[in-house]
Structure formats: structure tokens, C-alpha cells
Amino acid sequence: xxxxxxxxxxxxxxxxxxxxxxxxxxxxxxxxxxxxxxxxxxxxxxxxxxxxxxxxxxxxxxxxxxxxxxxxxxxxxxxxxxxxxxxxxxxxxxxxxxxxxxxxxxxxxxxxxxxxxxxxxxxx
Amino acid sequence: xxxxxxxxxxxxxxxxxxxxxxxxxxxxxxxxxxxxxxxxxxxxxxxxxxxxxxxxxxxxxxxxxxxxxxxxxxxxxxxxxxxxxxxxxxxxxxxxxxxxxxxxxxxxxx
Numbered sequence: 562x563x564x565x566x567x568x569x570x571x572x573x574x575x576x577x578x579x580x581x582x583x584x585x586x587x588x589x590x591x592x593x594x595x596x597x598x599x600x601x602x603x604x605x606x607x608x609x610x611x612x613x614x615x616x617x618x619x620x621x622x623x624x625x626x627x628x629x630x631x632x633x634x635x636x637x638x639x640x641x642x643x644x645x646x647x648x649x650x651x652x653x654x655x656x657x658x659x660x661x662x663x664x665x666x667x668x669x670x671x672x673x674x675x676x677x678x679x680x681x682x683x684x685x
Numbered sequence: 686x687x688x689x690x691x692x693x694x695x696x697x698x699x700x701x702x703x704x705x706x707x708x709x710x711x712x713x714x715x716x717x718x719x720x721x722x723x724x725x726x727x728x729x730x731x732x733x734x735x736x737x738x739x740x741x742x743x744x745x746x747x748x749x750x751x752x753x754x755x756x757x758x759x760x761x762x763x764x765x766x767x768x769x770x771x772x773x774x775x776x777x778x779x780x781x782x783x784x785x786x787x788x789x790x791x792x793x794x795x
Contacts, residue, residue: 605789620782667719675730
């Protein structure tokens with residue numbers, strides 16, 4: 562069974578750093594692009610960042626560009642999001658998602674598998 | 686890279702058709718044939734129902750259809766059913782490996 566499990570969320574003070582991780586299982590991890598998507602409870606979805614199968618292509622939402630860094634370890638079947646200089650507006654449930662392909666085609670970046678999410682709360 | 690604009694809510698009676706619009710700009714929706722739609726039940730993982738403007742993943746009923754004109758994409762649901770009551774989000778490529786979701790639309794079946 563294909564699964565994604567996020568971890569690393571919690572309470573963090575503004576300006577500090579936090580690292581989210583996502584463990585993948587049940588599929589060939591290095592065949593697929595991966596994304597981070599966040600949602601403030603009760604609000605809409607926001608795409609945060611994405612990375613192609615071989616880390617050759619990465620993208621960031623303007624709201625996090627320069628502060629967040631996405632990375633992956635294909636050998637460990639793991640996706641990460643390093644969050645720096647966090648702000649209260651980064652408070653959200655962060656989902657790890659699997660793309661439909663490696664990232665060579667735009668359709669590859671659509672998500673067909675989602676984790677349950679990890680909650681990040683930025684507050685002093 | 687602002688969120689794409691969707692109506693907050695649409696509603697229809699069972700059997701009717703509803704259409705959800707998704708308005709972007711010439712830098713996202715208007716520039717690429719890479720608009721997708723997700724169906725989201727609260728507490729569940731979003732489900733991809735349309736990709737590449739009008740293609741359906743296997744298993745998605747043909748009651749769901751997508752289209753695009755200029756900077757606006759649309760999702761049509763025909764033969765509305767009670768089980769279609771959910772939140773719907775559009776999703777578009779915005780260049781340089783960045784993507785953007787719409788603001789979300791709640792579909793209510795009367």
C-alpha cells in the first residue's frame with residue numbers, strides 16, 4: 562500500500578527554524594516528483610514547494626521562497642522541508658504529496674497520494 | 686503568484702448541472718494547458734478529478750468535465766449527486782516549476 566507519513570511539526574517561535582520530513586513507502590519513490598502543500602485549518606489549500614524525481618527541478622511559492630528549502634533522499638525514500646525564519650502566517654497543516662510522474666511533464670506534478678499532514682504552529 | 690479566483694460557493698439540485706470558474710492570469714491559467722481540479726471532503730485527502738484542463742484520471746465519472754478559455758478554467762459537474770457535495774480546488778502551473786491553487790469552492794447539493 563502506498564503511504565506517506567509526515568513528521569516534524571510542532572510549536573516554533575517566529576524567526577526560528579523547523580524541519581519537516583516525509584517517509585514514503587509502498588511505491589518506487591525515485592520515480593516521482595513530490596510536493597509540500599499546506600492548509601490553514603478551515604481555509605484553502607496552498608502549494609508550498611515541489612521537487613522532481615532527481616532533484617533537478619525545484620519550485621517554491623513566493624510566500625516561502627528564500628526561507629524554505631525542499632530536498633529529497635531517494636535512497637532513504639524521504640522528502641524534507643527545511644523551514645527558516647518562520648512567520649505566524651506559516652502556521653498550517655503541512656501535507657506531503659506524491660506526483661503522478663517524475664516531473665518531466667507538467668501533469669506529473671499533480672498529486673495522487675497525500676499524507677495525513679503535520680501541524681506547524683508559529684507563535685511566541 | 687496569487688491564488689486563482691473561484692466562487693466561494695455554488696449549489697444545485699440533484700440531477701442539475703453546476704459550473705465552477707477558476708480565474709487566473711496570463712502568467713498561469715492563460716499561459717499553460719496545465720489546469721487541474723481536486724475534490725476535497727473535509728478530513729480526507731484531496732482527490733484529483735481533472736488534469737491537463739480536461740483529462741480525467743481513470744475511475745472519475747464523466748459527469749466531471751473541464752475546459753479553459755483565456756485566463757479562466759471551468760469545472761462542470763452534470764447530473765449532480767448528493768455525493769458530489771464537497772470543496773473543489775483548481776490548480777495551475779505558474780511557470781518556473783511553481784504552481785498555485787484556487788481559493789476553493791464549496792458545492793452544495795440542495
